[in-house]
Amino acid sequence: MTVDITADAPAEPTGPRADVGTSGDLDADMVAALCHASTRRGFDPFVDIDWDAPENLLDDNDPRWQLDPDIAPLAMTEWYARQPLERRIEMGRWITANILKVTLQFEMMLIRGVIHYAGTLQNGSVVFRYLLHELTDECHHIQMFQELVNRTGDDVPGMRRGSRFLGPILGFIGGYANIFLFIGVLCGEQPLHFQQTLQHRGATAVPPLLNMITAIHLAEEARHIAFANNYLAQRVSAVGRFRRTLYAVAFPIYLRWLIGEMIAPPRAFARQFGIPRRVFKAAYWRSASSRQMLAESAADVRRVAEDLGLYTVWSRCVWRLMGIDGRLPRYRGEPDRSQPLARMAEFRAVTRGRIAAAAIMAGVALGATPVGLRIIAVAAAGTAVWATYHVLRGRRGGVVGNQPFEWPRLAVWVVVCVAMIPAGGLIGLALVVCMVLAVAEYMPTL
Template sequence: MTVDITADAPAEPTGPRADIGTSGDLDADMVAALCHASTRRGFDPFVDIDWDAPENLLDDNDPRWQLDPDIAPLAMTEWYVRQPLERRIEMGRWITANILKVTLQFEMMLIRGVIHYAGTLPNGSVVFRYLLHELTDECHHIQMFQELVNRTGDDVPGMRRGSRVLGPILGFIGGYANIFLFIGVLCGEQPLHFQQTLQHRGAAAVPPLLNMITAIHLAEEARHIAFANNYLAQRVSAVGRFRRTLYALAFPIYLRWLIGEMIAPPRAFARQFGIPRRVFKAAYWRSASSRQMLAESAADVRRVAEDLGLYTVWSRCVWRLLGIDGRLPRYRGEPDRSQRLARVDEFRAVVWGRTAAAAIMAGVALAATPVGLRIIAVAAAGTAVWVSYHVLRGRHGGVVGNQPFEWPRLVVWVVVCVAMIPAGGLIGLALVVFMILALAEFMPTI
């Protein structure tokens, strides 16, 4: 079954209409056009997709589940390339399912804030009508993504535990802080839009059902992004300097958090598939190629922040600090035409840096205290306890993707650090932490 996604949604506005004035009202004509487009070209996942059609059946051994180096940072590592085909397929299917799970969890957060905001709008508001169209779209997306996750058979967790707890709270608060809400909408929708656009440029390399689902999502999310852009263009222009400063900070912080959730799998994935710690860390986000992908995922949001006057000289320091600064595209979805970086394997600078830090702390212990050798010995013993736990854990089986929190691992950390304080004070505590972090890069699990 073929789904027609050639929606005639209006072109994305680049700023407020000239005839709106300074009242801060949204462009009613643009919102009405979005309502018309939503009514004329909407999708129901259980009507427009024939889930049981032969071409839409999912094969666990389909080689098209493999990760694409243009989209997935892990696929750029030599470790991934050396894995057997079956293993690469299994990892690709897991990551694909987890990205969809993260997306539907994000859309649940979005719904909490948008439905509350819609309830504050006056009677006769065309914005109310559009927001309900958008919520309908999001509910369909949640159904669609969850159905595909179910059909993959992978029990993926989606977002990390902290985000699953904090996200709904932020969504509720967004119902009162509307500008923050729509900044969050853009920071969540645009990076995913970027990733799925890259996927469709190589559409033959993914299962047909996945391609159909993401095509529907791209068509409808384009309307949502257009509305959020227009909303922020109207509202941000009317606020004072202090609030603009807060919004300028919110953009990079929200964006970095959501990119990390959507593109980087949780550490449980690395434990389940036995990915070496240094490989996982290099893929997310220490290698030059992965950092370039991180920055490119943020390109469209940087353009929006620039148009809003929130991509200022001082705020760029925050973007740069979070690793999401870079070029400003001329239009949404403009591809990066710069030369691609070669595939990388491992990023060793971190290991050497942590080893040097441990050596410096050992020197401080010897120079500043009369019991420096004892402090070093106790720190080495504590590190050995930590290493022994992880080696045994690796031999007897690590955790799987959706397992509850691993309390024994936390207990080992706490016991080692607490025992170090009476033996070596703060110097000893710092020494054992740096020793553990240096050796952690060589552990088989994370």
């Protein structure tokens, strides 16, 4: 069965347009056109998808469940490539189901805020009409994603426990703080739209049912993103400097949280499949290739923040701190055409920056104390102990990704730090901590 996701050109909108919102400053023609498109071309997952068609039946051993290195960070690792085919298929199916579960949980969060906001709009508002279309779409997406999750047979948790607790609360608060709500809409939908676009470009490499669901979701989420862009463009331009500062900080924080939830699996996945800690950390997000993917997933939102005047010189520090700073695409969905050489240069720059941090602390030890050389030597020895511990544990396979706690790790850390106090005092302790965090902790992921 083929799903037609093309939309006819919107006809001239008709109906009441005297009031388009609580302040009447949204683009009435654009919102009315979105309403017309939603009415003209909508999807019902239990009408437009033949779930029991032979081509849509899910096979647990289908090799197309394997993760794509262009989309999934874990698939970029050598560890994943060395796993047996059955294991790779099982991990790919689990992650795919979990991403869909995270997505439907996120959409349930949005429904809480959007329905509250819609209830504050005046009679005759075309925005009210569109928001109800959007809520209808989201309900259909939730049904569609949950049905596929059920058919995979994987009991996936979706979001991490803290996000499942805080998410509904943030959605409710968003009903009052409308700009924050639509920043969250954009930060959640744009990265997923980016990931599913990449998946859809390789449609032959995924199960047909997953490809059909992705096509429907992409078609309808494009309208939601267009409305959120227009809403923020109109509302943000009218606020004062203090509120603009809050929104400029909220963008990267929301975005980094939601990308982490949607792309990085929870600790249950690492424990279930016995993924070594160093592999898990490299995949999410310490290796150069995974950091590049993290930054690219945020590219479209960076462009929106730039258009809104919220991607400023000072706010870029927050984006950079979150690891989601990077290029500004010229249009939504523009692929990254940078050369591998540029990515290698970025990797080398990160390495040089970490070594420079340790060198600065070593210079402080030399300049501030008469026993600077002794402090540096002992700090180097402590750093070597920490690095050796990580290498040995990684080779033995005894470190599993995202363990809640690890006593040997704490013991080594305490011994190294305590040994520095009589050898170099507080300056020596600060130096060894800096060297461990900047160099030794980084070494196992190289």
